[in-house]
Amino acid sequence: MVGKGLDPIFAQGSAPGQSAIAVVRLSGKLPDSLYDELKIYEDERSFFLREINFGDFADSCLVLNFPAPGSYTGESMLEIHSHGNQLIVAEIFRWLEERGLREAEPGEFSKRAFLNNKISLVQAEGVSLGIEAETKDQLVALDSFRSGVLSKKIENVMSQLNGVLVELEAQLDFSDEEDVIDTKSGAIQDSLSCVLVELADLLKNYGPFEKNSLKKRVVLVGRPNVGKSSIFNSLLNEDVAIVSQEAGTTRDIVRKVLPLSGFEVEVEDTAGLRPETNDAIEKSGMVLTVKAAESADFLIYVTDDPEEIVPKEFRDRSFLVFNKCDLNPAPSSFSGLSVSAKTGEGIGVLLEKLKSLATSSSGQKLISERTHKKLEKAMKILSKEAGGADFFEMTAQNIRDANQELNEIYGELDNEKILDQIFNNFCIGK
Amino acid sequence: MNSIFDLVVIGGGHAGVEAVLAGKRMGLNVALITLDKTKTGRMSCNPAIGGIGKTHLAKEIDALGGYMAEATDLSGIQFRTLNKKKGPAVQATRAQADKELYEKTIQAKLKKEQIDVFEDEVIDFEEKNCEVFAAVGKNKKYKAKAFVLTTGTFLNGAILIGSNKREGGRIDEKKASGLEKFFDKQNLMLGRLKTGTPPRLARETINFEVLEEQPGDQEVCYMSFLENKNHHPKQVSCYITKTNKRTHDIIKKNIKKSAMYSGLISGVGPRYCPSIEDKIMRFSSKDSHQIFVEPEGLESNWVYPNGISTSLPREVQEEYIRSIEGFESAEILQQGYAVEYDYIDPRNLEKTLRLKNLKNLFLAGQINGTTGYEEAGAQGMVAGINASLLVQKKAEWIPQRQNSYMGVLVDDLTRFGVSEPYRMFTSRAEHRLVLRQDNADERMFEAGIHMGLINKEREEVFLKKQKEKKQNLEQLRKTKIKFGDQIKTAHDLCKRNDFTMEDVKGTLEKTNKRFGETYYDIRYSGYVDKQRRELEKMRNLEEHDLGLIFDYAEVVGLSGEVKEKLNKTKPKNLLEASGVEGITPAALNVLAIHLKKIDAIRTS
Numbered sequence A: 001m002v003g004k005g006l007d008p009i010f011a012q013g014s015a016p017g018q019s020a021i022a023v024v025r026l027s028g029k030l031p032d033s034l035y036d037e038l039k040i041y042e043d044e045r046s047f048f049l050r051e052i053n054f055g056d057f058a059d060s061c062l063v064l065n066f067p068a069p070g071s072y073t074g075e076s077m078l079e080i081h082s083h084g085n086q087l088i089v090a091e092i093f094r095w096l097e098e099r100g101l102r103e104a105e106p107g108e109f110s111k112r113a114f115l116n117n118k119i120s121l122v123q124a125e126g127v128s129l130g131i132e133a134e135t136k137d138q139l140v141a142l143d144s145f146r147s148g149v150l151s152k153k154i155e156n157v158m159s160q161l162n163g164v165l166v167e168l169e170a171q172l173d174f175s176d177e178e179d180v181i182d183t184k185s186g187a188i189q190d191s192l193s194c195v196l197v198e199l200a201d202l203l204k205n206y207g208p209f210e211k212n213s214l215k216k217r218v219v220l221v222g223r224p225n226v227g228k229s230s231i232f233n234s235l236l237n238e239d240v241a242i243v244s245q246e247a248g249t250t251r252d253i254v255r256k257v258l259p260l261s262g263f264e265v266e267v268e269d270t271a272g273l274r275p276e277t278n279d280a281i282e283k284s285g286m287v288l289t290v291k292a293a294e295s296a297d298f299l300i301y302v303t304d305d306p307e308e309i310v311p312k313e314f315r316d317r318s319f320l321v322f323n324k325c326d327l328n329p330a331p332s333s334f335s336g337l338s339v340s341a342k343t344g345e346g347i348g349v350l351l352e353k354l355k356s357l358a359t360s361s362s363g364q365k366l367i368s369e370r371t372h373k374k375l376e377k378a379m380k381i382l383s384k385e386a387g388g389a390d391f392f393e394m395t396a397q398n399i400r401d402a403n404q405e406l407n408e409i410y411g412e413l414d415n416e417k418i419l420d421q422i423f424n425n426f427c428i429g430k
Numbered sequence B: 001m002n003s004i005f006d007l008v009v010i011g012g013g014h015a016g017v018e019a020v021l022a023g024k025r026m027g028l029n030v031a032l033i034t035l036d037k038t039k040t041g042r043m044s045c046n047p048a049i050g051g052i053g054k055t056h057l058a059k060e061i062d063a064l065g066g067y068m069a070e071a072t073d074l075s076g077i078q079f080r081t082l083n084k085k086k087g088p089a090v091q092a093t094r095a096q097a098d099k100e101l102y103e104k105t106i107q108a109k110l111k112k113e114q115i116d117v118f119e120d121e122v123i124d125f126e127e128k129n130c131e132v133f134a135a136v137g138k139n140k141k142y143k144a145k146a147f148v149l150t151t152g153t154f155l156n157g158a159i160l161i162g163s164n165k166r167e168g169g170r171i172d173e174k175k176a177s178g179l180e181k182f183f184d185k186q187n188l189m190l191g192r193l194k195t196g197t198p199p200r201l202a203r204e205t206i207n208f209e210v211l212e213e214q215p216g217d218q219e220v221c222y223m224s225f226l227e228n229k230n231h232h233p234k235q236v237s238c239y240i241t242k243t244n245k246r247t248h249d250i251i252k253k254n255i256k257k258s259a260m261y262s263g264l265i266s267g268v269g270p271r272y273c274p275s276i277e278d279k280i281m282r283f284s285s286k287d288s289h290q291i292f293v294e295p296e297g298l299e300s301n302w303v304y305p306n307g308i309s310t311s312l313p314r315e316v317q318e319e320y321i322r323s324i325e326g327f328e329s330a331e332i333l334q335q336g337y338a339v340e341y342d343y344i345d346p347r348n349l350e351k352t353l354r355l356k357n358l359k360n361l362f363l364a365g366q367i368n369g370t371t372g373y374e375e376a377g378a379q380g381m382v383a384g385i386n387a388s389l390l391v392q393k394k395a396e397w398i399p400q401r402q403n404s405y406m407g408v409l410v411d412d413l414t415r416f417g418v419s420e421p422y423r424m425f426t427s428r429a430e431h432r433l434v435l436r437q438d439n440a441d442e443r444m445f446e447a448g449i450h451m452g453l454i455n456k457e458r459e460e461v462f463l464k465k466q467k468e469k470k471q472n473l474e475q476l477r478k479t480k481i482k483f484g485d486q487i488k489t490a491h492d493l494c495k496r497n498d499f500t501m502e503d504v505k506g507t508l509e510k511t512n513k514r515f516g517e518t519y520y521d522i523r524y525s526g527y528v529d530k531q532r533r534e535l536e537k538m539r540n541l542e543e544h545d546l547g548l549i550f551d552y553a554e555v556v557g558l559s560g561e562v563k564e565k566l567n568k569t570k571p572k573n574l575l576e577a578s579g580v581e582g583i584t585p586a587a588l589n590v591l592a593i594h595l596k597k598i599d600a601i602r603t604s
């Protein structure tokens, strides 16, 4: 008895890293020798405690059997739950490879599930978002994708566009008919502008989901030599940024991901800002700082002078931190947080602050990158300027092209490339 | 004696004429069988060729060496460009034809090409192993290697006027029958469609003084790419009048007497060509409708009042006609009538217009559910060419949507079928901007030359035009224009909206009469690229062979309906599958993945 499906594959189903248990999933035409070795009947849907011998050592694993077709992929599947150590997982991988299995391509499990009619394409995409969604608002976004709130909005845009198209086509194909009165291009332009406003709204309220868009970016800014790099290092609890007495040591942006019990933020240390430098490299470092600050989710403005007036471009968006409180404490009138990178005082409070930031909602709902791209494309096509004698035909063409983009969001996809794209973004093994 | 031909075309309407001429150009031994020789090439309804979308087809027929456009140039008594205020993709040359001169011109052409024309009625086909070997006429049998059938409005045609229903394919012409039994044997269901025509009026009884005159264009324009090779006869004007409240009252009062409203007609008529009864009943808020008063010929006293086709009884026709300004004392020469006829669901056809279950029988024209001379001619072309290619044992030719209205036509018909008589509109073409009437020659040239449809004369005319366009292009490229501190070429300006075509032209030293075409080639070059990409994508689809899938029930991810359709149609490859009704791009993806899966299993 061998398993059913395509060539057998495996992948880690749990997040890599230290955890209580690690899950490795197997799917496809699993070799009968494997079932024999594990003393499992291929069609017995159950779980078994098995001591698996990896040669150098053995681990006590829980093995779950999902016979085809009642499994996630629709193929024969096994799940091996081992102790959550990456080394053990690596051993399991090697052990499986010796038995003729190969590691799955990204998204291959879901692709098979889709092939075997287990999930729909939209579901597949939703699932792929679900795996990677970590904050609450992303899950809400998923909800609106699945529940059809978004699709209603897109449909609405399309039906408005079709309304304009009908008007245009009448002008083009039936201009010689008595009933078709000349429409002015201005009127068409007006109706289109209304649709554009709605599309722009959609784009504003639904952001593209990218893996990195999950991480909130926190940027440290301030004058040179106030201790930004020291705070950076103590937040991360390691020496990443170079620290020196000399003002202007940090000239490039130093980035590091800070794990905060289940969440992550990206912290960026930047070159200090001072108007009086002549050093070209330092100047260009400052340009980078301003840029990083502009696109940051959150700013920490570091100072060592409680009297300092925060520059107005940062004022509203930053959290004020007074460093070096071990040397002289801030006056009681100081509104920010006092810390000492040196002694670690206040750093814990700062970390808490960052954590609440990481889990807060940005108000923007997320949709897949593909969907967002389509919306953007439709917007771009419709914003194309049309004019001249061929205004009507050009505008009609633009609407048709835009509608095609919108059609491809919910409706069906146009070619295999798109499908591959979705599955490539997929977390393997779910 | 039974004759043996390469190609036999049945029906001397617009479809049949183009089909038989195409076969002749391709060097075949051809014959045309028709009910009445003297009516070959007859315009059954309005005396005009062209219209938005229709002209595009006429020009494509011409580009493949067909005769419709030349005959129009030789018999056209008024030429006008429609949609002049819009861009070139939707502009269309429309010609008013001298009806009699038109058919005489067609008949002279058939004679000149020495095509055997037989007067006979084909009532059956003899067939063995899905191959037709003879058309059975009432007089004799016609053997051939391939057949094109174009019965127009004649197959079991019925003429309807008021409560009167009689047999006939056109007024005063008999119907054709017998073939319905053949189709029945082939398990092909026939459907009924209908169309109508207005009463014809005597010119001398119309008061033209009170009518608005509508002259043709000042500038001479031609339907054929051969342009001034064919000289137009004398040019005349058309006129405009309109219905009024009294007309409407008369029609409303008598509506029950119309064949269309009395339940006499079962066939579906074209929505875009409604009878006056329909216009008045469906758009009751309108109190007037326009009528174009078109002469049917220079010598003829027949006048065609365009816009008031009807199937009301004669006395009502007379009454409402005379309620119209200018028609107060008009005499009716021929009553308006509706005709109902058999057609075949075109989904039974390959894109070559060959019947799927017969190896060598092609169908073209009204029998496939279309309406219009140009639509018929275009299909005649596709069917005639492919029947000839079959005889020559050469690969078939399928026009594509991406580069021709012919492609749009055969694709729409064979994929979606028809629910009412099908007519061409530019909005049916996704690639409208690049499917212009003026570049039909470029779009068809390669195929035309390849299949031997284009003679030396046409080729020279074509190459000369290309040369002229190239000269303009060179001028555009080398003319530099200063914008502040930037230098642009005139070529760059073609895509900008703040410069009109005239503005750009004004910057050039010299241009020729092809300037507009050159300008729009550049302006739409982005769309040409897109069109090319799509054609490439299609070629890719063609490479996916579906021969390995024997039962679509096995393909997971397809809906039951789609599976059933695929099992029924058995497409050869993904391209063909994409043409099956209801097949979405997602379904194609599922098929592509399934193919990969099969491949994986076979190679593992």
Ligand SMILES: Cc1cc2nc3c(=O)[nH]c(=O)nc-3n(C[C@H](O)[C@H](O)[C@H](O)COP(=O)(O)OP(=O)(O)OC[C@H]3O[C@@H](n4cnc5c(N)ncnc54)[C@H](O)[C@@H]3O)c2cc1C
Pocket: B010, B011, B012, B013, B014, B015, B016, B033, B034, B035, B036, B039, B040, B041, B042, B043, B044, B045, B046, B120, B121, B122, B123, B150, B151, B152, B153, B154, B155, B169, B170, B176, B177, B195, B196, B197, B273, B337, B338, B339, B364, B365, B366, B367, B370, B371, B372, B373, B376, B423
């Ligand atoms: C009353 C009426 C109203 C119309 N109204 C419109 C309109 O509003 N708009 C529009 O675009 N078009 C209209 N037309 C349609 C237009 O005339 C046709 O679309 C066009 O002529 C179709 O061309 P065809 O070649 O398919 O057929 P036809 O022009 O009908 O030619 C058919 C030919 O086949 C021959 N034939 C038929 N059966 C046999 C047989 N068994 N054996 C031998 N010969 C046979 C006939 O003699 C005839 O020569 C109308 C036609 C009629 C009759």
